[in-house]
Amino acid sequence: MTANAIPERLPPRLLDISTFVTAQVGRTGRARMGRMMDEHGLGLWHFAVLAALDDSAPASQRELGTRLRIDPSDVVEVVGRLEEAGLVQRERDTADRRRYVVELTARGRAELEAVTERAARLDDELLAPLDDAERATLTRLMRRVLAHHDPRAR
Amino acid sequence: MTANAIPERLPPRLLDISTFVTAQVGRTGRARMGRMMDEHGLGLWHFAVLAALDDSAPASQRELGTRLRIDPSDVVEVVGRLEEAGLVQRERDTADRRRYVVELTARGRAELEAVTERAARLDDELLAPLDDAERATLTRLMRRVLAHHDPRAR
């Protein structure tokens, strides 16, 4: 009589809502990424900032903030930790001494490379049940969806 | 010179990570659902509980908790608000008077119906850039992915 008669199943109504399913998958994916970054002593934001610094030239902290939609107040902490870890370099702009010029260091670039590699592997784990073609399809569709809601994703 | 030279674009490195893209989409979807539920005076948990009560018979609060992975402590508040709103009925189990039997009321069922309808419309908005076939594909793939990570989704 101790056997639980309740099936450990989520309500069909919820499973029929793509938003719910997507949010759940996104949540677990984000959690895994977070745990992975923890092992590198960094948070998810740090990864985003490193990536932003890599793909476009050195930027001021404010530019980083607006680009990644992080509040300027929070950028301070993120860049600060990255600097402490020796992953970025922060120097006053000689032209405008109010702003900092934030730049990737060699170590920062290497770390970004390593994290990117691990992220790709986590992606594989997340989409494990899908074959290559299905993963490509899913990724393509999701990117279109994201681009529709966030112009920055184009 | 006031024109911002920084492109309002997310770093390609991030966009190449399915986990990131999925998490972003999930975030906006969840936010929209939350706003919608707010208009009904409820939170996302309340929707989940109503759905759980609808699809399977009346359950105890503990069963609801384990099924939806909500801490028993938190179930109390959710069910409490639902009862205040007249959407569920809470009575002592005559067989085991320790437990409550939580049940949907007529109003609760109607509210669930209304919320489900609105959720479906929000789903359409979320997947707006995709045609019907693509939406079906995406939903199917995402459900398989979720099922892989959460046995309750099968």
Place this chain on the structure above:
DNA sequence: CCAAACGATGGGTGTACTCCAACGATTGGG
């Protein structure tokens, strides 16, 4: 009949994430 188990409840903790107000330093325009 009494100790152990169970469900419901209330309270509190810790952690992210987001946002806002204010300040010193600096710049550029009037």
Place this chain on the structure above:
DNA sequence: CCCAATCGTTGGAGTACACCCATCGTTTGG
């Protein structure tokens, strides 16, 4: 030369979420 605006910075508020624990009434089993 002065004043408004900008940048980085500090500090803190607010919310959401997931936990954990102590308590109380009830039931169960020896």
